[in-house]
Amino acid sequence: MIYKEIPFPIVCANQRCSMDLYVKIKDEYRLFAAKGAVFTEEHCRLFSKAKLKLFFLAKDLASAEESLDTHLIDVLTDPYVDAQTKVDIVYASSMNSIREVFTGTNLRTIGELEKMSGTIVKLILSDRRVMDDLINITSYDHYTYKHSVKVGIYGTALSINLFQDRIKDHNMAELSTAFFLHDIGMAKVPARILDKKGPLDSSEWDIIRKHPLWGHDRLMKANYLSNEATSIVLYHHERCDKNGYPFRKSGEEIPIYAKICAIADTFESLTSGRPFRHSKSPFEALKIMQAEMAREFDADLFRAFIMLLGPGA
Numbered sequence: 001m002i003y004k005e006i007p008f009p010i011v012c013a014n015q016r017c018s019m020d021l022y023v024k025i026k027d028e029y030r031l032f033a034a035k036g037a038v039f040t041e042e043h044c045r046l047f048s049k050a051k052l053k054l055f056f057l058a059k060d061l062a063s064a065e066e067s068l069d070t071h072l073i074d075v076l077t078d079p080y081v082d083a084q085t086k087v088d089i090v091y092a093s094s095m096n097s098i099r100e101v102f103t104g105t106n107l108r109t110i111g112e113l114e115k116m117s118g119t120i121v122k123l124i125l126s127d128r129r130v131m132d133d134l135i136n137i138t139s140y141d142h143y144t145y146k147h148s149v150k151v152g153i154y155g156t157a158l159s160i161n162l163f164q165d166r167i168k169d170h171n172m173a174e175l176s177t178a179f180f181l182h183d184i185g186m187a188k189v190p191a192r193i194l195d196k197k198g199p200l201d202s203s204e205w206d207i208i209r210k211h212p213l214w215g216h217d218r219l220m221k222a223n224y225l226s227n228e229a230t231s232i233v234l235y236h237h238e239r240c241d242k243n244g245y246p247f248r249k250s251g252e253e254i255p256i257y258a259k260i261c262a263i264a265d266t267f268e269s270l271t272s273g274r275p276f277r278h279s280k281s282p283f284e285a286l287k288i289m290q291a292e293m294a295r296e297f298d299a300d301l302f303r304a305f306i307m308l309l310g311p312g313a
């Protein structure tokens with residue numbers, strides 16, 4: 001049987017266990033709590049004292065993901081959970097979903113991503129304003145939330161990788177914050193469009209295409225990021241072949257960090273699963289981006305992104 005690790009603590013007294021949970025003792029998996037059981041004080045004491053890692057059966061993946069998402073939202077919106085715990089949980093669960101994407105392709109990539117972006121990502125998430133915005137996204141659409149955090153991690157790692165020796169010339173914390181919040185304007189898109197099961201019609205697409213403007217507006221009003229950072233939000237759907245939106249800018253007119261965001265954004269969308277859409281492996285995603293979208297991206301940045309993800313990808 002295959003077991004998967006739960007990426008963040010989920011044991012709270014008096015809460016019901018949503019799946020069979022196991023602990024690993026000397027290479028053997030033992031049942032910790034059965035589905036439907038209520039976590040007791042004893043469970044909590046054991047869990048925190050022994051710093052136990054919990055596992056679930058791989059066959060339960062779909063239901064596990066759903067209940068972990070619900071649990072994550074509960075924790076993030078709970079005013080009694082401290083900020084540091086929220087940061088740890090967001091980071092652990094996001095790195096875990098990235099790890100899932102790379103399972104079987106390239107473990108080095110995970111190490112590289114963590115090494116490059118870990119410190120700065122945790123720093124950004126500990127900013128109350130950023131976390132509040134992410135929680136706001138979480139409360140109406142957890143796909144956008146997960147996507148935002150992963151694009152934040154990919155964009156940050158690619159930028160650090162590209163500007164290694166000149167990194168001090170850039171305010172990385174601000175730029176990285178904008179990667180995390182690139183889709184913040186989606187908060188203004190009506191739920192009926194976001195939740196629509198079938199394909200969107202042209203007037204609905206027109207509304208979606210406003211999200212870069214809405215997001216930019218919101219960050220300008222919040223007034224804590226530079227113009228360079230907020231332009232990431234405004235231009236992240238512009239494309240080098242002039243087929244992007246909202247302004248159809250050409251390659252030279254698009255700021256470099258918005259181009260980085262476009263690559264991270266597209267890669268994340270292709271590799272993550274959505275209802276009614278299969279996720280692609282990192283290799284397939286890069287192949288599609290290369291074969292069908294190459295003219296949309298800056299060639300040098302795209303090459304650097306492939307190098308970052310490693311030869312195994």
Ligand SMILES: [Fe+2]
Nearest residue numbers: 182183236237
């Ligand atoms: Fe977007």
Ligand SMILES: [Fe+2]
Nearest residue numbers: 147182183265
């Ligand atoms: Fe996006």
